[in-house]
Amino acid sequence: xxxxxxxxxxxxxxxxxxxxxxxxxxxxxxxxxxxxxxxxxxxxxxxxxxxxxxxxxxxxxxxxxxxxxxxxxxxxxxxxxxxxxxxxxxxxxxxxxxxxxxxxxxxxxxxxxxxxxxxxxxxxxxxxxxxxxxxxxxxxxxxxxxx
Numbered sequence: 001x002x003x004x005x006x007x008x009x010x011x012x013x014x015x016x017x018x019x020x021x022x023x024x025x026x027x028x029x030x031x032x033x034x035x036x037x038x039x040x041x042x043x044x045x046x047x048x049x050x051x052x053x054x055x056x057x058x059x060x061x062x063x064x065x066x067x068x069x070x071x072x073x074x075x076x077x078x079x080x081x082x083x084x085x086x087x088x089x090x091x092x093x094x095x096x097x098x099x100x101x102x103x104x105x106x107x108x109x110x111x112x113x114x115x116x117x118x119x120x121x122x123x124x125x126x127x128x129x130x131x132x133x134x135x136x137x138x139x140x141x142x143x144x145x146x147x
Contacts, residue, residue, distance in 0.1 A: 036141060039077050043137045045070035046086055047095075050133065053126045059093045059102055078140055085136060089129060096122035 049067040053059055071086040099118045106112040 001086050015053050016091050035077070036075065039137070039140050042071045042074045042077065042082075042086075043141065046089065047130070047133055050089065050126060050130050053093060053096070054123075054130055057123060061094070061097060063096070082136065082140065089126070092122055092125055096126070121124070 024085055049063065051065065067086065068090055074086060075083045096119065099115055099122060103112065103115045103119060106115055
């Protein structure tokens with residue numbers, strides 16, 4: 001009779017161990033999902049900002065500040081390759097804003113031509129980022145590959 005109770009205790013211990021392991025796996029997957037959601041919100045904010053810039057062709061300082069606030073937690077979620085990227089986009093957008101402000105008051109001539117070239121270069125760079133954005137963020141947003 002004692003052997004039956006020992007067997008039952010052993011089976012219960014095995015079952016408890018199995019349940020504990022399954023909870024561990026579930027917790028790990030929940031962590032991945034939470035991390036994905038936070039990372040995706042950074043990706044979405046950057047994509048929205050770039051889309052606005054590309055379609056409107058102009059930027060306000062308020063828009064830059066808003067996107068910087070939206071991606072402030074990126075430094076805790078990504079490595080330096082992504083951490084620096086929103087800052088680079090913001091700098092280019094601010095440069096675009098400054099060039100466009102100078103264009104409004106620039107007279108015709110070489111100065112205006114140079115400003116128009118600078119504006120076109122910034123606009124092109126920003127438009128190019130839309131096609132590069134997914135590939136930059138992809139390693140951090142795929143469930144089977146986690147950094």
